[in-house]
Amino acid sequence: MDPEQRIRASFAKQGLMATLGATLGSVAPGAVEIVLLPGPAVSQQHGFVHAGAVSAIADSAAGYAALSLMPAGSGVLTTEFKINLLAPATGDRIIARGRVVKSGRTLTLALAEVFAERAGQERLIALLTATLMSITGREGIED
Amino acid sequence: MDPEQRIRASFAKQGLMATLGATLGSVAPGAVEIVLLPGPAVSQQHGFVHAGAVSAIADSAAGYAALSLMPAGSGVLTTEFKINLLAPATGDRIIARGRVVKSGRTLTLALAEVFAERAGQERLIALLTATLMSITGREGIED
Amino acid sequence: MDPEQRIRASFAKQGLMATLGATLGSVAPGAVEIVLLPGPAVSQQHGFVHAGAVSAIADSAAGYAALSLMPAGSGVLTTEFKINLLAPATGDRIIARGRVVKSGRTLTLALAEVFAERAGQERLIALLTATLMSITGREGIED
Amino acid sequence: MDPEQRIRASFAKQGLMATLGATLGSVAPGAVEIVLLPGPAVSQQHGFVHAGAVSAIADSAAGYAALSLMPAGSGVLTTEFKINLLAPATGDRIIARGRVVKSGRTLTLALAEVFAERAGQERLIALLTATLMSITGREGIED
Numbered sequence: 001m002d003p004e005q006r007i008r009a010s011f012a013k014q015g016l017m018a019t020l021g022a023t024l025g026s027v028a029p030g031a032v033e034i035v036l037l038p039g040p041a042v043s044q045q046h047g048f049v050h051a052g053a054v055s056a057i058a059d060s061a062a063g064y065a066a067l068s069l070m071p072a073g074s075g076v077l078t079t080e081f082k083i084n085l086l087a088p089a090t091g092d093r094i095i096a097r098g099r100v101v102k103s104g105r106t107l108t109l110a111l112a113e114v115f116a117e118r119a120g121q122e123r124l125i126a127l128l129t130a131t132l133m134s135i136t137g138r139e140g141i142e143d
Numbered sequence: 144m145d146p147e148q149r150i151r152a153s154f155a156k157q158g159l160m161a162t163l164g165a166t167l168g169s170v171a172p173g174a175v176e177i178v179l180l181p182g183p184a185v186s187q188q189h190g191f192v193h194a195g196a197v198s199a200i201a202d203s204a205a206g207y208a209a210l211s212l213m214p215a216g217s218g219v220l221t222t223e224f225k226i227n228l229l230a231p232a233t234g235d236r237i238i239a240r241g242r243v244v245k246s247g248r249t250l251t252l253a254l255a256e257v258f259a260e261r262a263g264q265e266r267l268i269a270l271l272t273a274t275l276m277s278i279t280g281r282e283g284i285e286d
Numbered sequence: 287m288d289p290e291q292r293i294r295a296s297f298a299k300q301g302l303m304a305t306l307g308a309t310l311g312s313v314a315p316g317a318v319e320i321v322l323l324p325g326p327a328v329s330q331q332h333g334f335v336h337a338g339a340v341s342a343i344a345d346s347a348a349g350y351a352a353l354s355l356m357p358a359g360s361g362v363l364t365t366e367f368k369i370n371l372l373a374p375a376t377g378d379r380i381i382a383r384g385r386v387v388k389s390g391r392t393l394t395l396a397l398a399e400v401f402a403e404r405a406g407q408e409r410l411i412a413l414l415t416a417t418l419m420s421i422t423g424r425e426g427i428e429d
Numbered sequence: 430m431d432p433e434q435r436i437r438a439s440f441a442k443q444g445l446m447a448t449l450g451a452t453l454g455s456v457a458p459g460a461v462e463i464v465l466l467p468g469p470a471v472s473q474q475h476g477f478v479h480a481g482a483v484s485a486i487a488d489s490a491a492g493y494a495a496l497s498l499m500p501a502g503s504g505v506l507t508t509e510f511k512i513n514l515l516a517p518a519t520g521d522r523i524i525a526r527g528r529v530v531k532s533g534r535t536l537t538l539a540l541a542e543v544f545a546e547r548a549g550q551e552r553l554i555a556l557l558t559a560t561l562m563s564i565t566g567r568e569g570i571e572d
Contacts, residue, residue: 010188011188013186013187013188014186014187014188014193015182015183015184015185015186015187015193016184016185016186016187016193016195018184019162019163019184019185020162039158040158041158041159041161041162042158042159042162043156043157043158043159044156044157044158044159044203045153045154045156045157045286046218046283046284046285047283050157050158050159050199050202050203051199051202051221051224052159052195052196052198052199052200052202052203053159053195053199055195055198055199055202056193056194056195056196056198056199057195059193059194059195059198060187060193060195075189077228077231078194078228079227079228079393079417080225080226080227080228080366080417081194081198081225081226082223082224082225082368082511082558083223083224083225084222084223084530084538084558084560085220085221085222085223086530086531086533086538088220101513101515101553101556102515102553104515106392107365109513109515109556111556124530124531127530127538127540127558129511129513129556129558131365131366131417131513140189140190141189142189143188222536222560223509223560225368225415225511227387227395227415227417229387229388229390229395244370244372244410244413245372245373245410247372249535250508252370252372252413254413267387270387270395270397270415272368272370272413272415274370274508274509274560296474297474299472299473299474300472300473300474300479301468301469301470301471301472301473301479302470302471302472302473302479302481302482304470305448305449305470305471306448325444326444327444327445327447327448328444328445328448329442329443329444329445330442330443330444330445330489331439331440331442331443331572332504332570332571333569336443336444336445336485336488336489337485337488337507337510338445338481338482338484338485338486338488338489339445339481339485341481341484341485341488341510342479342480342481342482342485343481345479345480345481345484346473346479346481361475363514363517364480365513365514366511366512366513366514367480367484367511367512368509368510368511368512369509369510369511370508370509371506371507371508371509374506426475426476427475428475429474
């Protein structure tokens with residue numbers, strides 16, 4: 001399976017992404033994009049997109065960026081992430097762009113920038129850094 | 144409105160919590176509990192609860208713990224959080240328990256411990272620390 | 287070597303701790319204390335203890351708490367930490383108390399609470415969470 | 430005072446930087462560089478530069494990048510930072526480059542990349558993200 005197919009097949013298994021209505025955007029080696037549409041189903045109490053939903057797509061974008069550089073057969077798990085939320089998440093689309101900062105044998109550092117797009121203009125609303133662990137040879141943990 | 148009613152009314156407006164099937168557990172001044180049931184709708188690719196869903200309930204639990212100590216009329220926004228994921232999130236129930244570490248005029252530090260319960264036994268699976276900002280006098284940002 | 291001797295011998299090799307004038311306090315399995323005296327040598331521009339010095343003793347306290355539970359012959363490295371600074375670091379003594387949250391084969395999560403002591407009263411001024419990695423069989427990386 | 434002079438004057442008051450032997454490199458609006466020389470005085474137990482020393486220069490570089498964009502008369506305090514440590518800090522020089530990600534009225538997000546230079550080659554060894562708070566009108570908290 002080529003790397004893009006691998007990411008797309010794995011993303012299709014993330015029930016949470018379907019539940020949130022998130023979709024996979026562009027996929028390249030070390031760089032993955034996920035898109036979320038604002039709306040009541042993903043909101044917090046003031047009507048903005050919930051920090052948890054922003055974090056979910058940012059974490060997935062970072063994780064798939066990491067997975068895209070890992071050897072076939074290995075799986076990826078997030079061991080930690082931090083997210084700074086810079087502005088309320090509103091607009092036409094929320095776009096998380098993950099990319100690998102440093103790829104290691106066991107641990108990979110990735111970051112994700114999250115943008116709110118309104119009328120074609122993007123604004124940075126959050127920044128995530130995440131540590132991803134490569135898991136090999138554990139049953140059920142692949143991709 | 145008493146503090147518990149305030150938290151319950153705000154939680155009911157978080158569309159994301161309904162979408163995830165998360166429910167509010169106990170609510171006390173400075174301490175709030177949120178419960179999530181594992182299942183395909185909140186899963187990642189290996190069948191565990193997605194780190195984003197774990198983060199969402201942990202962030203909300205920490206945020207509401209902070210809000211429970213803020214003056215009436217103020218609203219709460221997360222400015223940043225970090226979560227360490229200690230073990231795959233599986234089991235009968237995932238329980239996030241938020242509590243305030245230090246409450247300030249503008250910024251509050253809260254943490255949330257997340258437990259996986261299986262057959263009545265709880266195991267710590269994640270730890271979140273979050274900075275919450277108190278917002279006053281901004282239209283639409285209340286509770 | 288017993289665990290306390292192991293930690294004390296390793297601490298004595300941390301040139302930075304001597305440079306900062308930091309000293310090792312109590313050492314128990316999974317819990318280690320480090321003490322720093324405020325003063326111009328460790329200050330930032332307003333005269334408070336520098337966040338970097340607070341972080342240094344908090345990181346070491348968390349790291350040694352982790353090392354105290356690792357098998358003999360293994361070494362400890364910090365892979366990431368986050369610190370929330372709650373109040374300016376001033377007073378008679380700054381005390382970092384590290385303890386293990388979850389000890390794993392490869393990764394350990396530890397936290398450190400940092401207190402400022404003035405006239406015998408302690409106040410929480412910072413909270414750190416850190417991921418520590420156990421390293422085995424790499425030359426020069428022991429304790 | 431011009432912005433560069435302001436940063437250089439404030440840096441000269443950071444007793445910790447002198448104690449560590451750290452020096453200020455280039456200073457531009459929103460971007461500040463700090464340099465540290467490895468050696469026993471800033472080491473941890475295996476002889477690498479201590480994570481606390483790496484964090485101290487990274488935090489200062491991020492903080493001064495933030496201060497460089499703040500109005501005269503305001504002071505800067507770090508409220509939180511996270512650092513991911515990617516490789517042991519060794520080499521001829523350790524260089525922290527801070528820059529502002531988003532500048533706000535009260536809170537600024539900055540990051541710092543830390544490089545180890547050996548034989549003229551740089552390698553990324555750490556990444557820090559920090560929240561800086563602008564303080565105005567509090568006696569003794571300036572620059």
